[in-house]
Amino acid sequence: MKIVDLQVIPFQVPRRGFHHGEILPETMVTQTVTKIVTDQGAEGYYFGGRGHGDMDGMSAEQIGAMQGRIKNLVLGHDPFDREKFWHWLWVAKVDENLLSVLDMALWDLQARTFRVPVYKLLGGCRDKVKAYASTFPNMGSVEDYAEHAAACKAEGYTHYKIHPYYFWDPIKKESDPGRPSHVEQDIEVCRAVRQRVGNDMVLSFDPWGTYCTYEEAIKVGRVLQELNFYWYEHPMPEYRVSSYEKLCAELEIPILSPEVAAGSFFTRADWILRGASDMSRIDVLRGGITGCKKMAAVCEAYGVKCEIHMSGFANLQILGATSEDTCEYYERGLVAPGMDCNTPPPYLEEIGDPLDVEGYVHLPQEPGMGYKINWDYIGDNTT
Numbered sequence: 001m002k003i004v005d006l007q008v009i010p011f012q013v014p015r016r017g018f019h020h021g022e023i024l025p026e027t028m029v030t031q032t033v034t035k036i037v038t039d040q041g042a043e044g045y046y047f048g049g050r051g052h053g054d055m056d057g058m059s060a061e062q063i064g065a066m067q068g069r070i071k072n073l074v075l076g077h078d079p080f081d082r083e084k085f086w087h088w089l090w091v092a093k094v095d096e097n098l099l100s101v102l103d104m105a106l107w108d109l110q111a112r113t114f115r116v117p118v119y120k121l122l123g124g125c126r127d128k129v130k131a132y133a134s135t136f137p138n139m140g141s142v143e144d145y146a147e148h149a150a151a152c153k154a155e156g157y158t159h160y161k162i163h164p165y166y167f168w169d170p171i172k173k174e175s176d177p178g179r180p181s182h183v184e185q186d187i188e189v190c191r192a193v194r195q196r197v198g199n200d201m202v203l204s205f206d207p208w209g210t211y212c213t214y215e216e217a218i219k220v221g222r223v224l225q226e227l228n229f230y231w232y233e234h235p236m237p238e239y240r241v242s243s244y245e246k247l248c249a250e251l252e253i254p255i256l257s258p259e260v261a262a263g264s265f266f267t268r269a270d271w272i273l274r275g276a277s278d279m280s281r282i283d284v285l286r287g288g289i290t291g292c293k294k295m296a297a298v299c300e301a302y303g304v305k306c307e308i309h310m311s312g313f314a315n316l317q318i319l320g321a322t323s324e325d326t327c328e329y330y331e332r333g334l335v336a337p338g339m340d341c342n343t344p345p346p347y348l349e350e351i352g353d354p355l356d357v358e359g360y361v362h363l364p365q366e367p368g369m370g371y372k373i374n375w376d377y378i379g380d381n382t383t
């Protein structure tokens with residue numbers, strides 16, 4: 001089998017955003033589907049490729065790179081040679097997310113060809129995964145967070161992750177430049193949520209690297225320990241690794257990082273060796289499914305958790321092919337009161353991650369990544 005074409009199709013979808021405590025009016029945004037075509041009729045697809053999860057379409061420049069340099073590299077080659085392409089693109093210093101999109105479209109293609117879900121092709125390990133509700137930042141007042149955590153618990157979630165206040169002043173209720181941090185209000189949120197949901201819900205906390213001083217990071221970390229939070233995620237900027245070494249040595253609560261550092265599993269393996277992360281973190285746009293599988297193996301060897309970042313079909317497929325002892329949770333959301341994550345976008349017939357009453361999401365059983373694609377919608381809304 002040979003690759004004969006690689007296309008990126010941009011199309012418009014309605015999106016309802018959430019910003020600084022408010023649901024925004026619906027706007028049209030660009031989504032992309034990357035499509036790989038072979039001489040034997042087999043095809044593979046990947047949605048998104050920019051930003052978080054798989055909801056954000058690639059930019060015009062990124063589409064140009066996919067349909068130029070990357071297409072030229074793979075045309076005429078066997079679509080099952082993912083590992084070869086992965087090394088080629090890594091050596092060529094192609095952007096990690098573009099390398100990842102190619103890798104995932106090829107995993108989809110081979111799994112569709114073999115008529116199995118991607119996680120079964122990888123080696124199935126489980127058909128359902130524990131999920132946590134991951135909040136939008138600046139979700140509202142302290143009371144809003146506590147109420148929402150209780151509502152999530154009632155819905156079935158067993159784990160709630162707080163993104164607290166950043167780039168927004170919760171006192172003045174207006175945007176700010178991210179400095180100073182709102183450490184006192186963040187702590188109030190954590191105390192209120194723990195008090196509301198009790199001790200039988202797992203809680204974790206992620207200020208998204210916005211604590212720019214070690215002093216802020218450790219102050220909050222000590223409170224999280226006292227409140228029995230499970231992990232403390234990405235507290236500081238990730239370009240100061242020695243601050244993380246110090247924080248890991250000082251605190252007992254596991255530090256979960258790096259999240260956004262470039263370098264796929266290479267960087268993350270180094271953080272583990274340096275004692276800069278107690279739990280590691282990666283997602284499918286940082287090396288594709290191939291990169292995540294390598295990272296999960298590194299973590300398994302060291303006995304370190306590999307928590308997969310963000311929602312999406314491909315992240316869920318990784319979880320289906322790994323043990324809960326290594327990759328424990330699926331990040332569902334982002335969630336906020338009034339934000340719907342149970343209705344599929346119009347280009348899909350079904351969501352990939354329905355939540356059951358016990359707080360698990362179940363792996364889609366369709367061949368490939370699990371998409372049920374509405375090609376009519378895509379055709380009607382192509383830009």
Ligand SMILES: [Mg+2]
Pocket residue numbers: 206208233234259
């Ligand atoms: Mg995070």
